[in-house]
Structures are given as C-alpha cells and as structure tokens.
Amino acid sequence: MKKNTYYITTPIYYPSANFHIGHCYTTIIADSIARYKRMQGYDVCFQTGTDEHGQKIATRAKEAGLDPKSYVDNIVENAKDLWKSLNISYDKFIRTTDKFHELAVQKIFTKLYEQGDIYKGEYKGLYCTPCESFWTSTQLIDGKCPDCGREVHEVKEEAYFLKLSNYADQLVKYIEMHPDFIQPESRKNEMINNFIKPGLEDLCVSRTSFSWGIQVPFDPKHVVYVWLDALTNYITSLGYMSDDDTEFKKYWPADLHLVGKEITRFHTIVWPILLMALDLPIPKQVFGHGWLVINGGKISKSLGNYKDPREYIKEYGVDAVRYFVLREVPFGNDGTFSEEALIHRTNADLANNLGNLVNRTISMANKYFDGQIANKHEKESIDKELFDAVNKVNQIVKEKMELLHVSEALESIFDVLRRSNKYIDETTPWILAKDESNRNRLETVLYNLLESIRVCATLLAPYLPDTSKKIKEQLNNFESSDNYLENNHYQVNIPTPLFQRIDKKVE
Numbered sequence: 397m398k399k400n401t402y403y404i405t406t407p408i409y410y411p412s413a414n415f416h417i418g419h420c421y422t423t424i425i426a427d428s429i430a431r432y433k434r435m436q437g438y439d440v441c442f443q444t445g446t447d448e449h450g451q452k453i454a455t456r457a458k459e460a461g462l463d464p465k466s467y468v469d470n471i472v473e474n475a476k477d478l479w480k481s482l483n484i485s486y487d488k489f490i491r492t493t494d495k496f497h498e499l500a501v502q503k504i505f506t507k508l509y510e511q512g513d514i515y516k517g518e519y520k521g522l523y524c525t526p527c528e529s530f531w532t533s534t535q536l537i538d539g540k541c542p543d544c545g546r547e548v549h550e551v552k553e554e555a556y557f558l559k560l561s562n563y564a565d566q567l568v569k570y571i572e573m574h575p576d577f578i579q580p581e582s583r584k585n586e587m588i589n590n591f592i593k594p595g596l597e598d599l600c601v602s603r604t605s606f607s608w609g610i611q612v613p614f615d616p617k618h619v620v621y622v623w624l625d626a627l628t629n630y631i632t633s634l635g636y637m638s639d640d641d642t643e644f645k646k647y648w649p650a651d652l653h654l655v656g657k658e659i660t661r662f663h664t665i666v667w668p669i670l671l672m673a674l675d676l677p678i679p680k681q682v683f684g685h686g687w688l689v690i691n692g693g694k695i696s697k698s699l700g701n702y703k704d705p706r707e708y709i710k711e712y713g714v715d716a717v718r719y720f721v722l723r724e725v726p727f728g729n730d731g732t733f734s735e736e737a738l739i740h741r742t743n744a745d746l747a748n749n750l751g752n753l754v755n756r757t758i759s760m761a762n763k764y765f766d767g768q769i770a771n772k773h774e775k776e777s778i779d780k781e782l783f784d785a786v787n788k789v790n791q792i793v794k795e796k797m798e799l800l801h802v803s804e805a806l807e808s809i810f811d812v813l814r815r816s817n818k819y820i821d822e823t824t825p826w827i828l829a830k831d832e833s834n835r836n837r838l839e840t841v842l843y844n845l846l847e848s849i850r851v852c853a854t855l856l857a858p859y860l861p862d863t864s865k866k867i868k869e870q871l872n873n874f875e876s877s878d879n880y881l882e883n884n885h886y887q888v889n890i891p892t893p894l895f896q897r898i899d900k901k902v903e
C-alpha cells in the first residue's frame with residue numbers, strides 16, 4: 397500500500413557563524429514533528445540545510461582570511477555535528493552551493509525571464525546587509541532595518557526584478573481560500589494588512605555589487621539575489637528541473653515550512669508567487685514561529701550573547717535541551733531561554749516527575765517480584781482515573797500535534813506521568829507489600845504503572861528519543877502500542893537514573 401507522504405522543512409540557515417540555540421529551536425521542533433509523523437506511518441521527508449551565498453557570507457569569509465566556500469564548509473561541518481548531537485533525524489541536507497541546486501536555480505531564473513515574470517531594470521533602494529533584505533523608506537523603523545534595527549544603506553544598480561505585483565490578486569485569493577496556509581492566524585493578518593494590501597513592489601532578484609552567488613546564465617555580471625536562490629531550495633532538493641524528479645513528484649507540495657516570524661513574509665508572499673509563476677502547487681502550510689530571546693533580546697551572532705548549544709548538551713543531556721525548547725515556548729510566541737530555566741525544567745519535569753516515576757516503579761518491581769510482573773487483574777475503582785488518563789493521552793497528543801501545539805502535546809504526556817506518581821501515593825505499594833494476601837493486588841498496581849510508563853515512553857519517542865529508548869530498555873519491553881494492554885508481560889532490568897537532579901547555581 398502506498399504510504400501518505402509528509403514533507404517538512406526548516407529554513408536553510410545562513411552559515412555566517414556557528415549556530416546558536418535559536419537555530420536549534422526551529423530544528424528540534426521540526427525534528428519532533430517529523431519523528432511524530434513517521435511514527436504515524438507517514439513516508440516523511442524532513443529537510444534542513446544552509447543558505448550559503450550573499451554579501452554577508454563573503455564579508456565574513458574575507459574577515460576570516462578564507463575563500464567563501466572554505467569558510468562555509470567549516471561551518472556546515474560544525475552544523476552537521478550539532479544536529480547529530482541533538483539527534484536531528486533529517487533526511488536531506490541541502491547546501492545552496494550544491495551543484496544541482498545552482499543549475500536548477502539558473503534554469504528557473506531563465507524560465508521566469510523568458511516568460512516575462514523577470515525583467516531588467518534599475519534598482520535604487522535601501523539594503524540591510526546582515527538581513528540580506530531590501531526595504532522601502534516607509535518600511536523602515538526610525539530609519540533603520542525593521543527586522544534587526546541596524547543601519548541600511550542606499551544602493552543603485554542595474555538589476556533584474558520579479559513581477560510580484562502581477563500575482564497579488566491571485567495570492568490574496570489563495571490565502572483567503574486556504575485558511576491553514578499561513579499560521580498562526582495573527583501572522584496571516586499581518587501579511588495581508590501590512591504587506592500585500594499596501595501594494596507589492598516588484599522584487600529585486602539579482603545583484604551586481606558582489607559575486608559570491610549563482611551567476612545569471614545569460615548575463616554573467618549578475619548573481620541571483622539570495623532569496624530567489626534560497627527559497628527554491630525546497631524544490632531543487634527534490635530534483636525539480638533535473639533529470640530525475642521522482643522525489644519532486646512524490647513529495648511536492650510541502651506539507652509544512654517551519655520558519656521564524658521575520659521570514660514569514662518571504663515564505664508567504666515571494667515564495668507562493670514564485671511557485672505560481674512556475675505553475676507549481678503552493679505548500680500546504682507555512683508556520684511562522686516566535687523567537688527564543690535572551691534577556692529580552694534576540695540571540696545574536698553579532699552580539700555573541702550565547703554559548704555553543706553543545707555545552708548545554710554536555711552538561712545536562714541532549715533530551716534536557718530538547719525538552720526545554722519544545723516545552724517552554726508555546727509555539728508561535730516568543731520565549732525566553734536561560735540556563736536557569738533549563739535547569740528548573742530539567743529538575744521539575746525530567747528528574748522529579750519522569751525520572752522518579754520510572755525509578756520508583758522499576759525498583760519496586762525488582763524488590764517485590766524479582767522484576768517479573770504480569771497483570772493479575774485485581775482491579776479497584778481507584779485504578780479507573782489512571783486507566784482513563786493512559787488511554788486518552790494518544791488521542792490528545794494527536795489532536796495537539798495536528799495543530800502543531802507541540803508544547804501542549806508534551807504537557808499532556810507529562811500529565812499522565814504526574815497522575816501515575818499520584819497513583820503510587822494513593823495505592824501505597826509499600827504498605828500492600830507488608831501483607832501476603834495483597835500480593836495479587838500489589839502486582840496489579842505495579843503492572844498498571846509499568847503500562848502507563850510504557851505508553852508514555854512510546855509517545856515520548858518523537859520528542860525525547862534517547863530517553864524513550866532508555867526507558868524501554870529498563871522496562872525490557874519494546875511493545876509500541878500507545879494504549880494500556882491487558883496482557884503484556886514484564887521482566888524489568890535494574891533501574892539506572894534517567895536524569896540527575898542539577899544543583900548548580902547559575903550566575
């Protein structure tokens with residue numbers, strides 16, 4: 397049987413410096429969604445990559461005394477190592493310097509030129525180099541770049557333009573007919589009211605003032621302006637405009653482009669228009685998420701206000717970092733990253749709630765039954781609440797994930813863990829253990845707890861893959877049903893703590 401496909405992408409990141417926890421944020425969320433969809437049986441293509449051309453990278457490389465390609469090669473290697481240490485399960489990693497991408501971009505540019513969607517003109521405008529963005533004077537805030545607040549400068553040069561205005565009506569119609577296309581809702585209104593309604597200016601899609609880019613094939617003093625180069629990654633990686641477009645046919649249109657709020661504009665205006673001009677289907681959804689901020693401000697390569705994320709992984713464990721990022725910020729809003737908050741979350745949820753539950757339960761199974769537990773079916777009314785919680789949670793997770801409410805999906809699993817800890821307090825196994833006549837009831841109670849833990853571990857796999865695996869190893873049970881089973885059987889291992897409580901004080 398043919399499986400349903402699911403194509404999910406992160407933005408392709410600028411390799412202008414090594415990545416920080418903000419880049420990890422998008423990537424970890426995308427990874428959890430990809431893993432969740434795989435668990436649901438989808439044929440998933442999860443793509444990330446790097447956006448390597450443009451003046452900013454060229455300048456950085458020069459400062460470092462390297463040619464641009466060697467400069468980005470180092471950063472890409474570092475990024476791949478970071479993704480590995482975060483257990484990011486991407487299927488594809490595209491670099492805009494990949495030959496197949498460069499060739500496809502040239503073909504796309506030529507096609508759009510030949511059909512009249514791209515034309516030659518003169519560019520006079522305000523440019524923010526760090527953001528690689530052009531602005532009109534009305535878009536500036538206090539005369540500065542509205543995205544990063546830095547200085548913009550005037551540039552004037554011969555350039556090619558993409559006729560965005562030709563497609564504005566078609567775009568508005570598309571957005572209106574497809575209410576899920578731009579999410580969350582607030583961003584959709586922002587796009588329509590702040591950008592489309594005031595009128596779309598044609599977009600400059602080539603530059604002559606720098607050379608680190610893809611050459612316009614029929615006019616080699618021009619290089620393709622980075623956003624056309626960058627956005628098309630989502631289709632060139634699948635073989636669009638190449639000899640083998642099997643994957644393109646299979647996965648396009650994308651199901652979800654996850655992007656930060658500041659680049660939602662490019663993904664919901666420029667990108668669909670490019671696709672309309674190419675006569676290709678529009679992605680099903682673009683989700684513009686908020687930022688992780690530090691001390692109220694953006695985490696910034698140029699401010700250098702962050703540590704390498706691997707330091708946190710080394711100190712607290714990969715799943716502590718994944719959990720924090722997934723749990724702390726309601727998706728769509730901004731959230732604050734701090735080491736203190738990371739420690740707090742790890743202690744409260746991972747060490748106390750999850751870790752203690754697993755440790756207590758497995759220890760008791762060993763202590764009272766040599767680790768061998770079967771269901772003795774000696775139920776009591778007090779069990780009902782736990783059963784209900786365990787049997788409902790997969791449905792709740794499903795509903796939350798469909799809305800991309802990842803934080804709430806995780807929260808619902810932790811509610812069941814909390815409920816299970818409460819069940820231990822209610823059933824007091826250590827008291828049951830004192831009386832031989834309670835033996836079957838005691839075994840039933842431990843069975844119920846093991847089932848709850850197993851179901852939670854199964855559901856946690858997309859978010860905390862290592863921890864999920866460790867729990868299943870300790871349970872010595874890899875059954876992946878996400879419901880309470882009546883006749884499972886356990887021969888548990890000796891428990892080892894999943895998370896250590898962290899007592900460190902952060903300055």
Ligand code: MSP
Nearest residue numbers: 407408409410418421447626627655656687688695
């Ligand atoms: N290269 C472009 C994207 C092209 S996609 C066709 C770009 N790169 S970026 O490296 O500047 O940013 C990539 C993504 O990382 C953006 O979605 C951005 O929002 C995200 N983040 C960068 N810093 C972030 C935080 N502090 N918090 C959350 N996400 C952040 O833009």
